[in-house]
Amino acid sequence: MTTNAATIERSDSSAMGLAIAMLAGVFLLMASGIAQATVLHDAAHDQRHAMAFPCH
Amino acid sequence: MTKNLLTSAVLAGVAAGLIAALLQFTFVISHLMEGELYETGERIHFATDGSTQSDRIQPSIGTDFARHGMTLAFNMITYTGYGLILLALMVFANGKGHGITPRIGLIWGVAGFVAVQLAPGIGQPPGLPGTIGSEVGPRQAWWAMTIIVTAIALALIAFSKRWTALLSVPLLLAPHLIGAPYLDTYFGVAPPELSARFAALSFGTALAGWSSLGFLCAWFWTKADAA
Numbered sequence: 190m191t192t193n194a195a196t197i198e199r200s201d202s203s204a205m206g207l208a209i210a211m212l213a214g215v216f217l218l219m220a221s222g223i224a225q226a227t228v229l230h231d232a233a234h235d236q237r238h239a240m241a242f243p244c245h
Numbered sequence: 246m247t248k249n250l251l252t253s254a255v256l257a258g259v260a261a262g263l264i265a266a267l268l269q270f271t272f273v274i275s276h277l278m279e280g281e282l283y284e285t286g287e288r289i290h291f292a293t294d295g296s297t298q299s300d301r302i303q304p305s306i307g308t309d310f311a312r313h314g315m316t317l318a319f320n321m322i323t324y325t326g327y328g329l330i331l332l333a334l335m336v337f338a339n340g341k342g343h344g345i346t347p348r349i350g351l352i353w354g355v356a357g358f359v360a361v362q363l364a365p366g367i368g369q370p371p372g373l374p375g376t377i378g379s380e381v382g383p384r385q386a387w388w389a390m391t392i393i394v395t396a397i398a399l400a401l402i403a404f405s406k407r408w409t410a411l412l413s414v415p416l417l418l419a420p421h422l423i424g425a426p427y428l429d430t431y432f433g434v435a436p437p438e439l440s441a442r443f444a445a446l447s448f449g450t451a452l453a454g455w456s457s458l459g460f461l462c463a464w465f466w467t468k469a470d471a472a
Contacts, residue, residue, distance in 0.1 A: 203340065206247030206250055206333075207250075207337055209247060210247070210254060210330070210332065211329065211330050211333045213251070213329050214254075214325075214326045215326070215330070216326075217322050217323070217325055218323065218326035218327065221326060222323060222326075232315040232318075233315065233319040234315075234374075235274055235277055236266075236319040236320050237319075238371065238374060239269050239273050239274075239320075239450065240362070240451060241362065241365070241366055241369065241371035243365075243378075243385045245378075
């Protein structure tokens with residue numbers, strides 16, 4: 190019983206961990222590759238070209 | 246687990262971003278800056294006298310440390326972003342019984358390059374500054390769709406048993422049969438050789454960056470997991 194509860198809890202938290210990591214990754218990529226704000230766009234300009242983001 | 250995952254992906258992303266940026270400074274940025282000379286009209290390739298010759302002289306990348314510092318910083322952010330997604334997928338596969346070693350991580354990294362750079366790059370090659378493209382929304386949609394579909398196809402090749410791996414073939418082809426959005430006019434002002442070289446150098450440095458990313462994600466993860 191205790192073991193089952195622990196197992197379930199761990200698989201829940203690992204699914205949550207994977208989701209957090211994926212969302213954080215997408216968030217960073219939106220900032221570095223896609224966001225249109227001029228300051229962000231100009232600062233990231235060379236990198237966006239080199240990494241072929243479709244940003245404009 | 247979550248802490249190890251986030252820490253490993255960030256360390257790997259920062260290191261891979263540094264490697265990618267150094268390679269870009271060595272190979273890519275001088276070509277990008279040469280392209281900017283045509284974008285701004287400082288150099289003209291297709292001159293009105295009908296001549297299509299112009300000198301091949303790459304500018305030095307110079308000492309604009311603010312500009313290049315931003316390129317370094319944003320490479321680290323980009324590779325950390327990709328690293329978080331890549332390592333999350335590796336850990337997910339690990340939960341299904343597929344081991345993580347730095348060597349396997351290297352394969353994940355190359356697969357990431359194929360899905361994220363090569364496949365969308367076939368339809369939308371890395372472009373010099375000043376490249377005129379079609380409307381950005383549909384191009385972003387095609388780009389994102391191509392990455393997801395190609396990643397699923399590669400996962401089928403890597404993990405599926407027997408004939409289901411064949412489903413990867415139509416998935417790999419679909420984005421290219423649909424085709425990336427494009428304009429019905431050529432607008433390029435830079436020499437075609439320069440554009441081609443820029444695209445090839447971008448792919449080369451991205452392959453090095455992605456290979457490093459996959460290797461390092463697995464390396465940091467196995468270190469953190471053992472500790």
